[in-house]
Amino acid sequence: MTATVESQAKPTRSLVPARMDRLPWTKFHWLVVVGLGVSWILDGLEIQLVSLVSPILQKPETLGLSSGQAGFLGSGYLIGEVVGALFFGRLTDKLGRKKLFIVTLAIYLLGSGLGGFAWDYWSLLFCRFIAGLGIGGEYTAINSAIDELIPSHYRGRIDIAVNGTYWGGAAIGSAIGLWLFNSDNVSANWSWRLCFFIGPILGLIIIFLRRTIPESPRWMMTHGHAQEAERIVDEIEERVRHEGVELKPVDDSKALEVTETPHLGIVELTRIFFGQYPKRSIYGFTMMVTQAFLYNAIFFSYALVLSHFYGVSDGNLPYYFFPFAIGNLLGPLLLGPLFDTIGRRKMILSTYGLSAILLMISAIMFNNGALTATTQTIFWCVIFFFASAGASSAYLTVSEIFPLELRGQAISYFFALSQGAGGVVAPWLFGHLIGGANNKHPHTGPLTIGYFIGAGIMLIGGLVAWFIGVNSERQSLEDIANPLSVVKRPEGGISGAASEAVAS
Incomplete structure (x- = not known):
């Protein structure tokens, strides 16, 4: 069974996805990154x-x-x-x-x-x-x-x-x-x-x-604007040629036959997510919830930890935040290319797993009184160098593993679930674990347990990605999941519900 939806509408043959994917990196793509990435x-x-x-x-x-x-x-x-x-x-x-x-x-x-x-x-x-x-x-x-x-x-x-x-x-x-x-x-x-x-x-x-x-x-290709979609790709390709890049023709065998996307209600969406893509839904949900729990747990409590356990004044807290933020920024920038070369599943397991192991080590040292405000911050920087890349890949995951017509809704649903299940619970839990800590007689035990809980949750996320994740690196979006409007597609790829078993 595939995610293809039958329709009486006359299908349109399109090379739009293949033409977009064969483009080299150009000024147009920088425009997209700068214009959209600022969010x-x-x-x-x-x-x-x-x-x-x-x-x-x-x-x-x-x-x-x-x-x-x-x-x-x-x-x-x-x-x-x-x-x-x-x-x-x-x-x-x-x-x-x-x-x-x-x-x-x-x-x-x-x-x-x-x-x-x-x-x-x-x-x-x-x-x-x-x-x-x-x-x-x-x-x-x-x-x-x-x-x-x-x-x-x-x-x-x-x-x-x-x-x-x-x-x-x-x-x-x-x-x-x-x-x-x-x-x-x-x-x-x-x-x-x-x-x-x-x-x-x-x-x-x-x-x-x-x-x-x-x-x-x-x-546009899947929403009744196939000719306009072709015109836009023509314009993008013309920009590329003006930059001195020679584009090779795309083989017609890579064309998709699509019809206009049908209207889908909540019942149909639920059936597609959990009926045709049950493993992917579990995969996407796990990635989003586990990273949301860890991030909200640490981010909303780091100031309390520094002040209660290490005596850092309110005025000096921003100085400890800067290296924490830089570590989070550098992780995705430096490790991101490896998700395209080494692969999604290997890198998700590695980033989630390494952040979990390092958090456990820091928790033991924290409980033994072996850390200072500076060394605690250094640990957080290294932990979230890996965790940040993994967390960013969670958004990538839910965006690319579902059909084109559901992409926005998939992101929104899993984002909402992650914030409700992980984003709300974690700050509340860690706030209570810090509880009555004070500078003279700090009690590290409860928060140490919290750190181990966070590490365990991240480790679960990495293992789920390894066992049921999708090898979507360098794959066309249409090969990862058939658009619902596809009538006929080329042979090959890892499309449709059959790709639920692609993790091996």
């Missing part, structure tokens, strides 16, 4: 700035929020991300990638920018929710578009590197915060407002660049 930078910037501004918002001269209200601003943003991913994920599969990556960026600009004009807690919370809606929608539209526009030989490293730039945004946010939230430079009542304008300023520059990025020809 993760904006997300990292947003979360880091808001985490730094929370104490300022509790001051009487600003909004005078309680600790609970200040903390829930982050939750409001996260809830917005989940809702935005679910809502816009369906729309990006229905209406197209380009329409949505323009609309979602505009929503983010509006929500974040208006946050600078908030007059009380509820108005700011609403603005944070709107900003989260936009970024959540960005995840689905951006990852879908990047995977469909980037040639198969480069897809893994580019997707992983782009997802890893979140930490570049976080580092930028921390650097800005050191200056912006210094009362000697800017008054408290102005600093928190100005921080909400930084992301939109960057976004306004990018939104004009995005207008020059075309719609995904792959999406």
